[in-house]
Amino acid sequence: MxxxxxxxxxxxxxxxxxxxxxxxxxxxxxxxxxxxxxxxxxxxxxxxxxxxxxxxACWIYVGHESEIPEPGDFVAREVAGRPVLFTRNREGRCRVLLNSCSHRGAEVCRKRRGNQRRFRCFYHSWSFSNDGELVSMPDEDGFPEGFRKQDHGLATPHAVDSYRGFVFATFNPAQEPLLDYLxxxxxxxxxxxxxxxxxxxxxxxxxxxxxxxxxxxxxxxxxxxxxxxxxxxxxxxxxxxxxxxxxxxxxxxxxxxxxxxxxxxxxxxxxxxxxxxxxxxxxxxxxxxxxxxxxxxxxxxxxxxxxxxxxxxxxxxxxxxxxxxxxxxxxxxxxxxxxxxxxxxxxxxxxxxxxxxxxxxxxxxxxxxxxxxxxxxxxxxxxxxxxxxxxxxxxxxxxxxxxxxxxxxxxxxxxxxxxxxxxxxxxxxxxxxxxxxxxx
Missing domain, CATH: 3.90.380.10 (Naphthalene 1,2-dioxygenase Alpha Subunit; Chain A, domain 1)
Structure with missing residues (x-):
């Protein structure tokens, strides 16, 4: 031993x-x-x-890579009290997005799991890619001069990393790298x-x-x-x-x-x-x-x-x-x-x-x-x-x-x-x- x-x-x-x-x-x-x-x-x-x-402050477990095997796959769950989307983007990379619209805060996904290219908030129909980017919204011209979609993507943890298929996220900018933490x-x-x-x-x-x-x-x-x-x-x-x-x-x-x-x-x-x-x-x-x-x-x-x-x-x-x-x-x-x-x-x-x-x-x-x-x-x-x-x-x-x-x-x-x-x-x-x- x-x-x-x-x-x-x-x-x-x-x-x-x-x-x-x-x-x-x-x-x-x-x-x-x-x-x-x-x-x-x-x-x-x-x-x-x-x-x-x-x-x-710590690295918190989000999920296992096998839960989202294909691009577009996602799982919605709470991680340390925060609603998140654990998803895989078009390039096959695992992402963790906060499930809260950057407009008024409603959930952008109300299904537990599935496969989709975009998450659309049902409240005002803002739509986000599975990378978290704001890609469309109704009446975009109604917003004031200087409004930019790229400034209104979904929030993310400070860092996301994985080890042997186990995916973790941290909201702490001072947190050490995952390998050191483990x-x-x-x-x-x-x-x-x-x-x-x-x-x-x-x-x-x-x-x-x-x-x-x-x-x-x-x-x-x-x-x-x-x-x-x-x-x-x-x-x-x-x-x-x-x-x-x-x-x-x-x-x-x-x-x-x-x-x-x-x-x-x-x-x-x-x-x-x-x-x-x-x-x-x-x-x-x-x-x-x-x-x-x-x-x-x-x-x-x-x-x-x-x-x-x-x-x-x-x-x-x-x-x-x-x-x-x-x-x-x-x-x-x-x-x-x-x-x-x-x-x-x-x-x-x-x-x-x-x-x-x-x-x-x-x-x-x-x-x-x-x-x-x-x-x-x-x-x-x-x-x-x-x-x-x-x-x-x-x-x-x-x-x-x-x-x-x-x-x-x-x-x-x-x-x-x-x-x-x-x-x-x-x-x-x-x-x-x-x-x-x-x-x-």
Whole structure:
């Protein structure tokens, strides 16, 4: 496992990170403790500051290039609370445009997806190209002297960039380049993209959209938290055991070679070899004997493309990664892309997609979809459990009206904490506190 561990992971946090005590975070030494103020989950003032200091400052995930394969393709969605058009222009370049007319502000597109050369605002019929240029409007001569269409294109983020098909945007003119921002997270994006050595990875049709009555940072924590898996997801594990998988129901026995890593810039990952099957190349009895050949053929394909060592890593390394602040890629029994954004301190909207090899044959896709929906789908055997746990936390904060502190101290004195410790949460909170202006 050392071959993909960041250098910083070899030294315990309490040695390499200075203590600090701010309004929301207490990163203490002697004794070692890490506490987060519960007011960070309940305050309207905190949320308003997050919109500017976190979501408007960082690179934010927009979509995957596979969602708009042809010139003229577009998807309309909200990205960090902003309505945007994720589209591909005539030259085939991905663009991100704000879905708000430069005239009076109405949406220029009210469809969720499609293919078109122009976006026309229904209010006054201003029309824009899929590059965002204003190309026509009624009664152009009625505007005063000096009016120029080229000055009234659709607004765009400060920058748009992509890595291995994952497209990001930032509204921060001071933001570092995307490659630098992603830091060590690129290694895990590479592992994800390399599952499809020939045709590339693609988002499968359909989007999961749902909401939760909890603070968005609780989902950021939960997405890579191994400590809750055994008690909260007992039903899923029991079902897999009943189908023949070797599941002990113990963190130490079920999560082999378990680690948690700080990837830089607030990004975190937990890695392990889990007891469930993975449709990309790890067959388990719960998947059914009829699927064994399909999964084993997938593994042989990885070996031919990448060699035995990397094929083993792609096939058998389970990881849960958070790219700060709100992109989750869980590469476990299937691959999920998940984003979330707060609408209130105690409410968020969640969007999720399944990612798969674009040339995956129908029998392999069926195995993947069953694996995906059984755990990761919003009506599966696990995601509803997570949702209830987070909503229960939010309800519990009312007991002291947002006062008190959460303890996030597990494993902070270890050089190599496993995924059921909490290095990953502390990594998130240190970056969050820095952006929010926390001063020791």
């Amino acid at each position: 050392e071959r993909f561990a960041p250098e910083s992971s070899r030294v315990a946090e309490v040695t390499r990170i200075a203590p600090r005590e701010t309004e929301f975070v207490r990163d203490l030494r002697g004794p070692n403790r890490f506490l987060v103020a519960r007011s960070a989950f309940t305050s309207d003032t905190v949320l308003e500051a997050e919109k500017e200091r976190v979501f408007s 830091a060590e997270a690129r290694f895990y994006l590479d592992l994800t993209a390399d599952q499809a050595p020939e045709a590339g990875m693609a988002v499968t049709p359909g989007t999961h959209e749902y909401s939760m009555r909890s603070n968005w940072k609780l989902l950021a924590e939960n997405s890579s938290d191994g400590y809750h898996a055994i008690p909260v997801h007992k039903t899923y594990l029991d079902v897999q055991r009943s189908k023949g998988d070797q599941i002990a129901g113990s963190t130490e026995k079920d999560w082999k070679q378990s680690h948690a890593f700080d990837l830089g810039n607030g990004h975190t990952v937990t890695v392990k070899q889990a007891p469930w099957g993975r449709p990309i190349a790890r067959w388990k009895p719960s998947m059914g004997e009829s699927t064994r050949d399909t999964v084993e053929r997938s593994y042989r394909k990885l070996e031919l493309a990448h060699g035995p060592e990397r094929a083993e890593l792609i096939a058998n390394l389970d990881f849960n990664m958070l790219i700060f602040p709100n992109l989750v890629i869980n590469n476990i029994m299937a691959v999920i892309i998940r984003t979330f954004y707060p609408t209130a301190p105690g409410h968020m909207n969640v969007s999720a997609w399944s990612l798969a090899p674009s040339d995956e044959p129908p029998d392999a896709r069926r195995v993947r979809n069953e694996s995906f929906l059984s755990f990761l789908g919003p009506a599966g055997l696990a995601t509803p459990d997570d949702n209830e746990a987070l909503e229960s936390c939010q309800r519990g904060y009312a007991a002291r009206r947002g006062e008190g502190w959460n303890d996030v101290s597990r494993g902070m004195d270890k050089a190599d904490p496993p995924n059921w410790d909490e290095l990953q949460m502390r990594t998130f909170w240190r970056r969050w506190d820095e952006l929010m202006g926390g001063k020791a």
